[in-house]
Amino acid sequence: MRLLIFLVMVVIILSFLVSCFPSRPVQLSVSVATQPAELSEGATALITVTAVPEPIQQITVSVDGRNLGSALTSPASFVWTARGVGEHVVEACAVSTIYGEGIARTFVQVNDATPPLISSVSIMPTIPQPSEAFAILIQAEDPESPYLDITFRCGAVTRSQRFISPPYVLEIDGLPEGLNTYVVEVVNDTGKSAHFNGELLVSPPDTSPPRVLLSIPDFVRAGETLRFNITVEDELSLSSVSVSLDATTLEITNIPAGEKVWSKGFELPSVDAGTHFINITAADLHGNTVSTTTSVLVNSTSSVRVKLAADRENALPGETVNFSATMEGGTPTLVDFYVDGTLTQSGTSTSFHWIVEPGRHLIGARIVANGIDAYDGLLYKARDVVPPSVKTYYQGVLLSSTEKTVVPTVPNGIIVVRAHDISGVETDSLVQMSVLKYEMGTYITINTTQLYLQSLSSDTQTATFVGILNDEISEEVVLRLTGIVDDEGNTAQLDYPVVP
Structure with a gap:
């Protein structure tokens, strides 16, 4: 009888020990719920951790080894904001003082949400000739993507190439003559794309610069409005025009490809007395450039005029040039000569000897006659013997x-x-x-x-x-x-x- 009671007690104790110490460790499952299934950078993922059996003392979650958070109950939820393109490891760890520790892992994919950036597209040469090959240099970047697929489309012409690093240069076999519209598409390895639209002029060689026509009066009185009109023409296509009065810029404009004529009128009220210079620079798409400088006299009266002339042009630096000022409508009582706005000679002599300096210089003459100031000036350019x-x-x-x-x-x-x-x-x-x-x-x-x-x-x-x-x-x-x-x-x- 005592033996039977002992055996019953042993069975009860063993059953209790088995129930307290199961043969299998804690069962842990980790699920990552996202919408959509693959994340873009900046999107959030909901990470849900379930650990069984109870009780669970702590659940911790990390992404790529960095702790995201912890909880004391199961199931537990965590929110992760996606950072970094590529695959990321999500690891969950559950700890129980009774059942020990359990670990589970899963993965989440983060895709590039930023498209490539196209900063510029350059055509080399700027104006290709009809049916002749040319190159396109694309300045683009995408720091998250190791590959860029670049496509050029223009009419029936398409050229595509995959690049693994810059420079991004496409060789085009040729295009027909005329103004062509094109598009450049840049696609990264996640399918994000950027586009650049432009116009490309294809024409035979052109060595003729644009033509500039300036319509302006010979002189105006001080205080009156100075009015003039500028027309610029090119046989194929203009590129840019800039206009300035002395050192003041009046106009800088870039002209769309294919435009052959540009015209504009200017009105400048209350221009000071003296000689002023209207500077015009125009360029066409072939790179041909023309620059003109025209003087206009603003005088306090129309009865007195001054004319300044040089005895030679394009003298070498260090040589001497003689300038002479002639006057109509009065007898000079004071004659001043200026170089780049600085008074260099003052007296009654109408001649001025100047030692030439390199570059372009504004030579001016001021004559006082009958109590009236009259001005004239010219832009003198020294001969250049120094290479660029x-x-x-x-x-x-x-x-x-x-x-x-x-x-x-x-x-x-x-x-x-x-x-x-x-x-x-x-x-x-x-x-x-x-x-x-x-x-x-x-x-x-x-x-x-x-x-x-x-x-x-x-x-x-x-x-x-x-x-x-x-x-x-x-x-x-x-x-x-x-x-x-x-x-x-x-x-x-x-x-x-x-x-x-």
């Missing part, structure tokens, strides 16, 4: 002509050349960058790339040329720049030794 100054960049690296420059190794390097000359930079010359390799005691040309005009300042003194060197620099070579010429015919040729 040049700064050249390869993939953003400034090149040196006196020492070797280390440059990036890329298949299509972007070349930017900035030229400056006080006489103006010539835009019709052929600007080229050649790759030269030293072999057998001499330099051999292995590649040549044409550079195209990208921009020109209103005074034509600063020009920027760009191009793409389709030659990966993998060894020491010399980059030779040719074709940078100023309006006086002075030429700059520079050799840049480079190493990868």
Whole structure:
């Protein structure tokens, strides 16, 4: 009997121990509920954690190893704001003092919600010739996407290419003559896209600059309204027009591609007495530029006039030029001569000897007669014998002509050349960058790339040329720049030794 009672007690104790210590650990499941199933950056995901059996002392959730939060009951819910494109690991951990610890994981995908950014599209050359190949340089970026699919569409012409890194350059076989409308589409690897719409003029070569017609009276009285009209024409397409009176800008306008005529009237009330200069600069899409300067006399009376003349033009710096002032309608009692607004000579002599300085200078004459001031002036340009100054960049690296420059190794390097000359930079010359390799005691040309005009300042003194060197620099070579010429015919040729 005692043995039976002992066995019953043992069974009861064992049953109690089995119920307190189950053979399996806590069962933990993790679910991630999102709408839609894949998140975009900035969207929120609801993370629900269920742990069984009870009781549960604590539930913690982390995303990519970073703690998101904790709870003391099951089920528990957490909200996560998606950050970072790609796959993320969601881990849930449940702890029980009775059943121990359980861990479960799941994954959530975050997609790129930001489309690519197109900052600019450049055509090289700016105006291609009919049916001839040209290049398109697309400045685009998408920091979240390693690949960009770029497509150019223009009429029946379509060109697509996948890029893994810049520069993004598409080679187009050719387009028909005329004004063409095109679109550039950039798509990242998640399907987000950006578009750029533009117009592209295709025409034969044009070396003729625009024509400028200025309609203006010979002179006006001080205090009266100065009225004049400007008309600019081009055979194919204008690009820009700028107008200034002395140092004051009156108009800067960019003209849509295909426009051949631009015209505008100006009214300037109460212009001060003296000689004023109307400066007009016009450019067409081929880069041909024309600049004109016309003087207008604003006088206090129409009975007194002054005319200023020089005995020679385009003298060299350091040479002497004689200016003479003649007057109609009175006898001079005071004659002043000015250089760039600074009084240089004062007296009764109507002659002025000036030692020429480089650049353009405003020479003015003021004559007092019968108590009346009369003015005239002219813009004198010294002859330039100095070639343009040049700064050249390869993939953003400034090149040196006196020492070797280390440059990036890329298949299509972007070349930017900035030229400056006080006489103006010539835009019709052929600007080229050649790759030269030293072999057998001499330099051999292995590649040549044409550079195209990208921009020109209103005074034509600063020009920027760009191009793409389709030659990966993998060894020491010399980059030779040719074709940078100023309006006086002075030429700059520079050799840049480079190493990868």
